[in-house]
Amino acid sequence: MSKQKPIFALIDCNSFYASCERVFRPDLAKVPIVVLSNNDGCVIARSYDAKPFIKMGEPYFQIKHKLRQHGIVAFSSNYALYGDMSERVMSLIEAMVPAVEVYSIDEAFADLTGIGGLDALGRQIRAQVLRCTGIPVGVGIAHTKTLAKLANYTAKRLQSQTGGVVNITDPVKRDWVLRNTDVAEVWGVGRKMKLHLDAMGIKSAMDLAKADPWTLRKKFSVVIEKTARELGGTSCLELDEPDPPKQEICCSRMFGKRLTELQPIKEAVATYMMRASEKLRAQNSLCKKVRVCIRTGMFNPEEAKYANGVIVDLPYPTNDARLLTQAAVGALDRIFRVGFKYSKAEVMLLNLCLPGEYTDDLFATSQPAEATRVMAVLDQINVRWGQGTLRTASVPMDPEWDMRREMMSQSFTTKLNHLWTVACK
Incomplete structure (x- = not known):
């Protein structure tokens, strides 16, 4: 009996930090948002509609005029809220698929090998997460993790046509995505690597998929070789096991x-x-x-x-x-x-x-x-x-030295005194 070809899904939250802020501020549903780093230093997250106006990493003090000009709302980072919302999203995904690798705070790989009705399952995951958390996600499905990343990118890029779910286990659909995606959008290809690949005539993801893997390995590294093989449909990356305990x-x-x-x-x-x-x-x-x-x-x-x-x-x-x-x-x-x-x-x-x-x-x-x-x-x-309810006596309540977070939203899900209230007239 031949071994079943693996199938992976990448579930990625759309503009995660900004989406968390919007869940509890429905009045900002169509307002562009940026989220700032510690001490309100620079931009670390942007909603989709803020990206044309604000670059990632721009210092806040330099862009205040642009934010006002384009009606963009800035938030201080609220990691307690983002972390809790992430746990809720991941627990929902884990309940719907056989195995999950939480890749980052806002994305997870799922193993869908042997499961039928992949498109319907992708839509079900997307609807369930949105209904239970208010966070929109994109779902990319493919035979390798790198292709699943690419499918997810396509699901977001063409959301009005795809509905946020793209399945490229079909070779015809896979090849269309590869031909129409710049090589810079491939997982693991950074700006410097793009310049090297451009010099070799590798412009699209399809070009990289067709490149000779051994040549790429000799010229660059085994990582780029595996990337090319994955784009060609050969799975080189499995779902990671849970991380061992940290040593520091x-x-x-x-x-x-x-x-x-x-x-x-x-x-x-x-x-x-x-x-x-x-x-x-x-x-x-x-x-x-x-x-x-x-x-x-x-x-x-x-x-x-x-x-x-x-x-x-x-x-x-x-x-x-x-x-x-x-x-x-x-x-x-x-x-x-x-x-x-x-x-x-x-x-x-x-x-x-x-x-x-x-x-x-x-x-x-x-x-x-x-x-x-x-x-x-x-x-x-x-x-x-809630964190900090009970602490050692040397930990103060509202210290003068605490990080500047003058525009931080409430911790709606982690502090009782920040829960939503409903006023009856």
Whole structure:
């Protein structure tokens, strides 16, 4: 019996950050939107109707006039909202297909091998996600992951004709898409690679699919060789397994303003450690070392520059936010220097291990069972009532150093006091 040819789908949210903002602001359904980076620095996301006017990465302070001119609404990044909406979208997809690889916050590959009625399933996924979350998605279906990416791109580019779903498992449809897609739109082909391919006469995705894979491998890399083979219909990339636990966990932020005193920096480090310890417990790991770093701004020629970090050994492997915070905050006394304007702090959890993966001697101290229970209760409360509901005493409520997010929307799905309210007249 011959092996079944694999079939993949790529489900990708349309203008995800902007779509999340629109879900809870129906008045912005036809208004162009941009989302800004930390401290309202530059544009990191654009709705489709904002793309003709605003480039990705443009500094906010330079484009305020263009935003007003074209009626574009700017939002500060609201990662709590985006993360929660992503989890809702992915859980819906996982319930409808046999296997899923979450590729990024707004896209996932699905294995549809052996399933019939692919077009109908694509439309069903799209309708279900839109109905349950309000997020529009595009669905591309093909025999390889690279072709599924291309099909998804076509579904979005020609949405009025495709309805947001494109199935190119048919060779005739696949070839039409390949002929009518610039090689720069192929997954893994960047601007520099496009220039090299142009020089070889490879202009379209079809040109790349027909190119000799071994020549591409010798001239460029095995990645481009696999890309060409995938475009030709040979699957080289399988659905990835879930990522193993991270070996390091980092949390760092730019301050909303320059800090010159030690106390607010300690508050910031305690806040970052609270978040890092949540990630640590989420993957059921323990930490043996902590690294703490602080630095000034590095690009203002009028400011004195300073950066330093220190590694602290913990008394035993732990995921207790209290012990981790105590170690990190205490380390600041060793690296803080008066007279500098600090712009950023970072905490990093090192030498991570799973419980039972490390060997202690008979007299070594280990994390008390009571601490493990306390952390479990802390996480349960924060999951139920929202992140930051319960925290260590050194983490402030509304710190002066917090990131500038003057245009941030409410956390509609993660904070009880931000839930929609209905007024009855």
